[in-house]
Amino acid sequence: MKKNLVLFILFIFPIVAYLFFATGVNSFMFLPTVTKNIPDIGHWQSLDGQPVTLNKKITILGFTGNDLLKNKGNYFNLNQKIYNKNREFKDFQFVMVAPEGTQDQVKEILNGLHDLTDTSKWLFVFAPTDEIQTFYNSLKLKGKLDEYFGTTNVYIIDKKRNLRGRKDKDEYKEGYNAASPSDLYNEMTDDVKVILAEYRLALKRNNADRQI
Secondary structure (H helix, E strand, O other): OHHHHHHHHHHHHHHHHHHHHHOOOOOOOOOOEEEOOOOOOOOOEEOOOOOOOOOOOEEEEEEEOOOOHHHHHHHHHHHHHHHHHHOOOOOEEEEEEEEOOOHHHHHHHHHHHHOOOOOOOEEEEEEOHHHHHHHHHHOOOOOOOOOOOEEEEEEEEOOOOOEEOEEEOOEEEOOEEOOOHHHHHHHHHHHHHHHHHHHHHHHHHHHHHHHO
């Protein structure tokens, strides 16, 4: 019993404390699930031809639309506010779903980001627009893709392919507006901390169990 208490103090309590203080305006310690078990994207082609999956990854998921360069500021917002702060986490990635034919625009975006950061976890996959719409529909969101098959919102997907978000006043916040630095800084930064700390807590708990 005494050994279990010591293990709790050493491994579990610091993570719980971190979750409490990291949540800020968030009133929960674990991020609610909005949509369970969304489809994977492994059948779509990536820019470098390497497979991309949502399985066993914490993913920031986005839909670029046909005109990426018009919204290139959104990618720099995401890069500075979210990506750079979390890219060292082993299983963290950005996945952007883009319509086929936008490869050159993606290369231009990545070239710009490459001057600022290591872009190895900025991943783009390409698909026909009808498949993009079908995939988006599977997220069961209130919001819609625009006429270019894109949205300024991005979404948090956990390792089990569940879409996660915050719940305020009985309504789920499904996504985070990449065009709004305040939205990214005030809410998304906080929620990404929560989801990462959730997995750190699980890892600490598993390590503690193995030592008992």
